[in-house]
Amino acid sequence: MTIRVAIAGCRGKMGKEAVNTVVNQEGMELVAALDYKHVGESLAELEMFPPDLDVPIFLNLKQLIEETKPDVLIDLTSPQAVYDHVKVSLLHNVRPVVGTTGFTDEQLEELIQLAEEQKTGCIIAPNFAIGAVLMMKFAKEAAKYLPNVEIIELHHDRKLDAPSGTAKKTAQMIAEVREAQKQGHPLEEETMKGARGADFEGMRIHSVRLPGLVAHQEVIFGGKGQLLTIRHDSFNRESFMDGIVYCVEKVMELDKLVYGMENIL
Ligand SMILES: NC(=O)C1=CN([C@@H]2O[C@H](COP(=O)(O)OP(=O)(O)OC[C@H]3O[C@@H](n4cnc5c(N)ncnc54)[C@H](OP(=O)(O)O)[C@@H]3O)[C@@H](O)[C@H]2O)C=CC1
Numbered sequence: 001m002t003i004r005v006a007i008a009g010c011r012g013k014m015g016k017e018a019v020n021t022v023v024n025q026e027g028m029e030l031v032a033a034l035d036y037k038h039v040g041e042s043l044a045e046l047e048m049f050p051p052d053l054d055v056p057i058f059l060n061l062k063q064l065i066e067e068t069k070p071d072v073l074i075d076l077t078s079p080q081a082v083y084d085h086v087k088v089s090l091l092h093n094v095r096p097v098v099g100t101t102g103f104t105d106e107q108l109e110e111l112i113q114l115a116e117e118q119k120t121g122c123i124i125a126p127n128f129a130i131g132a133v134l135m136m137k138f139a140k141e142a143a144k145y146l147p148n149v150e151i152i153e154l155h156h157d158r159k160l161d162a163p164s165g166t167a168k169k170t171a172q173m174i175a176e177v178r179e180a181q182k183q184g185h186p187l188e189e190e191t192m193k194g195a196r197g198a199d200f201e202g203m204r205i206h207s208v209r210l211p212g213l214v215a216h217q218e219v220i221f222g223g224k225g226q227l228l229t230i231r232h233d234s235f236n237r238e239s240f241m242d243g244i245v246y247c248v249e250k251v252m253e254l255d256k257l258v259y260g261m262e263n264i265l
């Protein structure tokens with residue numbers, strides 16, 4: 001069976017890479033794109049795509065779904081847009097595969113419930129790179145023995161959300177095995193706001209944004225006389241594509257929402 005795929009955010013850094021991945025993937029067909037520019041045109045008319053890529057661009061997701069009947073919607077847009085896309089998609093029993101980050105905890109809860117009610121598969125993966133998923137799993141394991149931990153995530157300076165979805169997920173996974181605890185000196189004070197980073201159950205998360213970076217993260221564990229650093233680097237967006245293909249195939253077997261690729265490997 002050929003999986004009919006639509007992509008939201010097709011002009012973006014991730015979206016254009018995903019378009020090229022899906023059109024070259026056996027067993028998948030790209031049937032539509034969602035964008036708020038170039039509406040009514042075809043991807044073939046955009047310079048960044050091959051001139052024979054005859055895939056229609058829609059502004060409205062409901063209309064896209066009704067006219068092109070995708071099985072899966074890949075969302076690679078923005079924290080502001082993604083929640084509505086996933087909701088509309090689930091309400092029409094189209095399975096979302098979501099890379100976009102920046103969900104609130106409440107939004108995530110609502111979508112988990114909606115997917116269950118609709119009996120429709122959905123994957124929200126803060127990171128599609130297998131190396132990053134392993135970094136998170138290894139960090140969770142290390143935290144059982146070394147509970148003093150700080151997370152440093154480093155990204156390009158076009159990123160909209162901080163901390164990154166990956167850093168937040170890492171902290172959540174660590175929190176499953178680590179009692180909440182304050183770290184650092186009990187009397188420490190910030191003499192400059194933000195110096196100690198964000199606080200997740202006592203773990204500190206630091207976000208670096210610089211041109212030249214792609215997506216990187218270090219999880220640093222401190223113990224008596226020792227330090228353990230677990231680091232992952234994505235040097236380009238190709239690093240995420242195998243994960244996207246895997247999730248598009250996997251979501252066809254699901255009837256609920258899965259948050260994090262580590263849960264379906
Ligand atoms: N899970 C993972 O492994 C990864 C996740 N990401 C996440 O994916 C998302 C996209 O990242 P990236 O490609 O770098 O970002 P970009 O800003 O390069 O791309 C986002 C694209 O979505 C478009 N867009 C924004 N709002 C809408 C909307 N309402 N409808 C349709 N299109 C819209 C933007 O258009 P315009 O620019 O004109 O506003 C842009 O073309 C981010 O949330 C990022 O954190 C990124 C890398 C890996």
Ligand SMILES: O=C(O)C1=N[C@H](C(=O)O)C[C@H](O)C1
Nearest residue numbers: 101126127159164165166215
């Ligand atoms: O915006 C990005 O680039 C990335 N976003 C995701 C995140 O927030 O964790 C995944 C990856 O780090 C790249």
